[in-house]
Structures are given as C-alpha cells and as structure tokens.
Amino acid sequence: MKNADSNSGRRDFLKTTSTALGAAIGAGFPAILSAQTVTNAIKVGVVGCGGRGSGAAAQALQADEYAELTAVAEVDQSHVERCLQNLKRNAKNGARVKVDPANQFIGLDAYQKVIDSGVDVVLLATPPGFRPTHLAACIAANKHVFCEKPVSTDAPGVRWVGETAAKAAEKKLSLVAGFCWRYSNMIQDTFAQVESGAIGRLVAYYATYYTNPVKPMPPASSRPAGMSDVEWQIRNWYNFVWLCGDSIVEQAVHSADKISWAMNDVAPASCVAVGGRTIPAEGGNIYDHFEVSYLYPNGARAFLANRQIVGCYNENSDYMLGTDGTCTIGRGPIPKIEGKVNWAYSGQKYDMYQREHDLLFDSIRKGKPMNDGKRMTTTTMLAIMGRMAAYTGKQVTWDEAVNSQEKLYPEQLAWDGKLDVPSLARPGVTKLV
C-alpha cells in the first residue's frame, strides 16, 4: 500500500556521511556546512502558513530526517498557530518543528525576518503577487528555495524572477518550483512517450481546467469595520489580479505547464483569447472563465480553457493530438495513448509533492543545485500572456507579452494602507501595456 521509499539512495548517503563527519564532508555541503557542522541539520523557514505552506513544510520535514522548521512568516498569527499545531501532530516529524515565538514573524516584512533568522532553505507559499520580491530576497541572502507556482502575476515580475533564478544558478543555490506535474513519475513517463514520438508529431494540445471556484469573494458587508483595503484584499487574495494573477495564472497554470512541457518549453509565437466574468465580482477583479488559443512557431496549436463557476460541467484533462495518435490524461485515472502506438501507464505512482522536496533536499545535501528557473518563468508567462489576450481582446505576441510594462504589484504597500481596485478588464477597451 505504501509507496516504496523513494529516498533510499539519499538515506544511504546520509548514513555514510554521518559516520565520516569531518574531513570527508568537504565540498559536498557548501551552504550547510558553514552553519551546521555538528548536527547536520537543515534549517527551514516557511513564508505563508496557509494550507499549502503547511503542506510544503510537512513535505520538507519528511524529505530529510535532519530538516528542522525554525522560522515562519505570516500576516495572521492564527494561521501560524494552526500550521504549527498540525505539523507537530505528525508522529514521525513533529518533534522537528522548532519555531520559537521569537521566530514567528507577522507582517508584510516578515519574510525578510525569516530569511535573516539563520535558515538554510525557505519555502515560499504566499499568494503569488509577492513571489518575485520574496524570491529575490532569498537568493540575495544565499538561501535555497522551494518556490510555489505561479512565480509572478505580471511580466515585470517574471523578468525579475528570471534574473533572480540566474543569480541562484551562479551562486549554486537550489531553486525548485511547485509546478508539481514535472515531478510526477506517472506524468513524466507519459510525456516521455510523447517525446519519443508515440503519437507522431504533436499538432494540437487541448487542456481543460473546469472547476468550482477556489476562494470566492465574501460579501462586502462581512468586511470588519476599520479593516484596511490592503488587509481586506490580502485576506481575500484569490479575487484580486495583483495578488493571484487571475484563475488562469493561479490555477490553470498547471495545465499551461503541461502544454509548455509538451512543446519542449519553446515559447509560442502568439495567442488570442476570450474571457470574462458572468457572476458578480463582489468587489474583486478577476474573471471566472478563459479560453486561450496559442500558436507555436512550428504551426502547432494549444488551447487552454478554464472556468470557475458553480453548477457547470467540470473537467481537468489534457488531450494531445499527434499525426499518429492521441495522448489523453485525466479521462479516468490512467494516462493513455491510442493510435499507431497503444499505451497506458502502469506502475507505481509516487507523491509528486513529496518528490519535489526529496529532490530539493537531496540536491542541497549533495551540493548539486537544481534550478527550475527557466521553465517556471516560461510557464508563468504563458498563462499571463493568455490573460493579457483575454483582458485586451487583442492578439498578443510572445515578445509583447514578455516585454509588457504592466506592473500589478503596488508601488506602496502597507498593511493598513489604502488600495484601490482597478475595475474588471474589458476586452476592446483595456489596453495592452
């Protein structure tokens, strides 16, 4: 029933090194050794202690038996309490949750305090609008990073993340992105089939992401008296473009990532899109549906459709059409290829979220940095480009998209600050900036 231990290699490695602490450790442990020569601990900090940040922390503790959670950043102390409580309940790893009250940082600048607290690895799991800032600070301070998807909500942010990722590579820091399907052995095997020509040349990719709403905007009447604009928006982050990037960037980006994967991470030439909002935005400014058609330089097309409306047909699937067959993911539990080649995935399936952390910590231990920078920026930009085309109603080229000057992140941001919400984008009226 249980997964076979996918880390057995790493554990053997640890065993050997722990008996040979000292001379043998040498070049293998660059970042860690300077801080921790005795306990061999890897200190982990989490920025954003919601459900996902808590989950990532649990995976980090599971990934390495010497990983310790030592610092957290949040905007709400109650999220910290709940996160730590849940992590401590884990019988195997709970004892390595060692976050003193002095290392529980609250506020918009809390991320920097976590970074400065002496951690080795930072897990970035806030709403994505903050990601470029947080990532840059981590790499500047020589921290290894697990960076949740998406990595930005606007093009300037993507460019900044690209520069930061390059610095991480120079500094030999590990940077692993939360585009989890890249770490699913089942989906890896499926894409390996496609790459090896099982469906011939890929001519079209149709990806669906029809779901229920994620975190719908509460009625304005529920806003506590005196709560600032900034706090209200951050607490309801999913409903604001500057924070979440809209549904296509925040959620359907997983499908954009698979599209990009199938296209060998080559950027599309251009795209057109439709999108809009059919149910009241309640003070938020995101759409509830998109459909994007991407044109690739080799003539292939990719279609990305998502919707977040209650009571509609839901589906999360991938359909790849090739000259010799089709590959389908998500119609039934097992990916399938039909055509000249008939294939269905068989074999064990590992926990892809755990895998991300197993590999991250292993890379840190071995001093062999990983860097997901290129594909995480390409994928995020792919989704943002689709949003731009839907918002403006224009055809958008890749060059226009990546060079966009539209900055969504506010120039001034204070927890008690005022912050106007731009109105919902209107195709034909909203300009490409």
Place this chain on the structure above:
Amino acid sequence: MWRLLAAFLAAAMLAAAGTDQQATGGNPDPAKERANVERIYARIQAQQRESARKPGAARVTIPNTTVSYDIVPVPAGEFEMGSAAGDTNQKDASQKDASRKKDEQPRHKVRVDAFWMQAREVTWDEYRLFMFDAQGAAANPKEALVDAVSRPTRPYVEMSFGMGIDGFPAISMTQHAANKYAEWLSAKLGEFYRLPTEAEWEYACRAGSATAYPFGDDPSKLVDYAWYSANSDGKYHQVGTKKPNQWGLYDMLGNVMEWTLDQYAPYKAAAESNPWIAAAQPYPHAVRGGSWNDPADMLRCAARVASDPSWKQQDPQLPKSIWYETDAQWLGFRLVRPVKIPGVDQMYRYWNSGVEDDQ
C-alpha cells in the same frame, strides 16, 4: 501496488480545500452532534412504531427526489470468516505478497444478526444529493435534523475524473464521509443505516458459500460477476451490470472497494458474535471486495485491504481534507440497515468514528 497507480490527477488543484471545519476535525461540537443523533433516533423509533419495514427486498426512494436504490434481506446466520491456509487460490495468486493471506487467518466462526443491505454500491446519483446541498434543493424541504448532519466541503475538481456519473459508483470519499452519508440518509428516511461491519460484509459477500469466490474457486468465472483489472478497461462501471451473488447483491467483488466500519486488525481464533473493532486510530480501516484496478486474487471474499494515508497523498494541503481520498479512485461503499435498531449511544458511535481528523 496496482491501486497506487490508479489514482492521480487533480489534486494539484485541491489547493483550495482547507477550511476551518477540516482543521478542527469532523465533529467540532460533540454535544451538538449527540443532540442531533437523539433527534434522529427519536424519528427512527417513531417511524418504526408507525410502519416497520416489511421483510423482503424493497426499492427505497430518497424522499423528495427521484433517486432510489434497492435493499435485499440478509438472514441472520453463522459463517467461517477468513481463509484457511492454502485455500487462497495459490495458482492464481502472486506469491510475492504472502502477507495479505496471513491477515485472513485464522479462519474463525462468526455469527451475525439479520440486516438489509443495499443491493448495489452507492452511486453518484445518491451520494451527490448529500454532497451538494443545491442538488435538488427545491425538492428538499428544510429539516433541522437532516441539515444538522455535517456535509462534505464542496469538491474543487470533478470527482468522477471522467469515469461517469449516472448510475456509476461514488468514489474517493473518506470513511468519515461514508459514515456521515449514512447518518444523513437515516435522518431523511427515519430508518437506521450504517456501514457494514467487516464480518457483515464478508458474510453477505459469501452468501452461504465457503469458497474463494461466492461461485466457487475458479477465477475464470469472475468476468461474469465482477469488474476488475482483466476487464475494466482502467475505470469503474455502472453498478449492477454483472451477475449478483446468491443473495442478490451486485458488485460485492470488484468495481469499487467498499468501506467497512472496522479498524483493520488481526483476527482472533475464538468464535465471535456480531464483532466490530471500533476505530482507535485513523489508519488503517478495513476495506473489502477489490476494485476495477485489482487482479482476481484481490477479489476473493476473504481478501482484506488496509486503508492508508497515501490514499490522499495528492492533497497538497495540511491539514488534509477529512472528506476526500482523492487518490482512491477505486474506493466506494454500500450501507446496511440492521433489523434490530441500536440504542442512541451505539448510533452515535456508528456515525462518529472519533478518528476523522487524520491530517
């Protein structure tokens, strides 16, 4: 191993699932739940006085809906639970996993009281009435004791994963969710339903037989009775489309595995009467019957499966949902209606395992 490959998809997207209710467990207010069980109990008692269900098979329509299901009577009786060493169809079984045979031993005598059992696995048609308040809300008058039963969080993704809804078995629910469905259905109908105990399940599956399968020991006949790895085409099928067993129960073997009430625990040699190992910890619970994703050997009447945290590994959040086993796309359930109605304390325990919150 097979069942591991089964599941997948979607969970990247469960990112929205966390709620306060999940963080505090399935039963945040035991006193309130207890009071509601008392109300449901009173309703069941009143209904029993007015019109007790007659013996025999029946079709039951869920009130104010057009959705119905069949129940068939299972007589009180005694049977040999488990398998004797060596009768586990070794020529077909893979020798590599001997442990799953040991857990079926020692074979021991068990007596069970009479009950009705749902003839088919609970379908999405039935389960979605419970999952989605709005599903036929117009036809559902507000009833305090029904509405007080805790209900699943709205799933983020489509939970059939493209395998079908109408007439297909509901899947990927936790045992807690199945227990709450039983409570909800009992409140609606004024009749007592719960998950079967592991002993009741095997007794009903055997339907009087003592062989590996209800129809004998030859797995080649399984294709007439069950959807399993050899004929399922990698997905579940509409319930009741294969032959039933001698007592009129369909898909006890294959299609989807079925939750039981019991903690998964070693057998004892002594004879037992109406055994139930109430859960003391979230894992493992006993699950029975094998699924569309399993080989013939896993579909034997005696074969047992232990629930496992990996069944919700693709929920990226902490705490994990108490309602969904996103990776267990081969897991469902059916309910029993005991002839003898238990007291209110028992009823509470059947519907509230006390170990819902498993992270």
